[in-house]
Amino acid sequence: MSEENSIVSFDKVMLHYGEGAPVLKNVSISLYKKSFYFLTGASGAGKTTLLRLLYMGIKPSSGQLKIFGKDVAEISRQELFEIRQKIGVVFQDFNILNHLTVMENVALPLKVAGELKKQRENQAKEILDWVGLGGCFNAYPDVLSGGQKQRVAIARAVIIRPEILLADEPTGNVDEQIANKLMNLFYGMHKMGTCVIVATHYRQFVDTFRYNELKIENGRIIADRSILDPKGEF
Numbered sequence: 001m002s003e004e005n006s007i008v009s010f011d012k013v014m015l016h017y018g019e020g021a022p023v024l025k026n027v028s029i030s031l032y033k034k035s036f037y038f039l040t041g042a043s044g045a046g047k048t049t050l051l052r053l054l055y056m057g058i059k060p061s062s063g064q065l066k067i068f069g070k071d072v073a074e075i076s077r078q079e080l081f082e083i084r085q086k087i088g089v090v091f092q093d094f095n096i097l098n099h100l101t102v103m104e105n106v107a108l109p110l111k112v113a114g115e116l117k118k119q120r121e122n123q124a125k126e127i128l129d130w131v132g133l134g135g136c137f138n139a140y141p142d143v144l145s146g147g148q149k150q151r152v153a154i155a156r157a158v159i160i161r162p163e164i165l166l167a168d169e170p171t172g173n174v175d176e177q178i179a180n181k182l183m184n185l186f187y188g189m190h191k192m193g194t195c196v197i198v199a200t201h202y203r204q205f206v207d208t209f210r211y212n213e214l215k216i217e218n219g220r221i222i223a224d225r226s227i228l229d230p231k232g233e234f
């Protein structure tokens, strides 16, 4: 894979919280456009930390991290805003706002981007149909099941048609049937050209779908051979 297809590059990245021991040690790895990665590792290994680095919630303690070619240590607030417009995130705890309807939650990134109300609503409707929640447009999140909330979070992450989609344990709170459905949504995004990174404990997916695996162990990332040729089919 050539450098021009690289969308994220880590060069000797170290990350520690405060005075604590490093969570990530000397990570040097590139991630590529239109690829699909599973991010694995034991609880506490650093999966959420790595995703936080990727959406620039935290910065490396040392080393260099480039996203879309920009060094995150040097980006301006405006650049940060622009880069975030290209990254969709599904958080481990959903992060859904209970005082907003499903539609308003899903359309929020478009509001931030300055889109008009009518266009926001039309796009939210389209995405909610896609995730199978067309009937929940005006519902408030507290009446939804865990799996439905998860799909709201996914709809909100993909409504901006991100170039990178980060999902943290997206199948953690749902049964196998819903988990399969969610995986198919991620697969759909990947097929439409998004670089998808899914942190998961769900070994079955990793083994069945045989996509690239980034495994965090003792602060290092162990990538399998296919990372050099990121392809794979369900």
Ligand SMILES: Nc1ncnc2c1ncn2[C@@H]1O[C@H](COP(=O)(O)OP(=O)(O)OP(=O)(O)O)[C@@H](O)[C@H]1O
Binding pocket: 017, 020, 023, 041, 042, 043, 044, 045, 046, 047, 048, 049, 050
């Ligand atoms: N805000 C924080 N301040 C201090 N330490 C933190 C913070 N967030 C995470 N850690 C520590 O960093 C390490 C990695 O945590 P992280 O949440 O990235 O793991 P994880 O792989 O996502 O785990 P899980 O599978 O349980 O979600 C853990 O030792 C954790 O205690």
Ligand SMILES: [Mg+2]
Binding pocket: 047, 048, 049, 092, 168
């Ligand atoms: Mg985590």
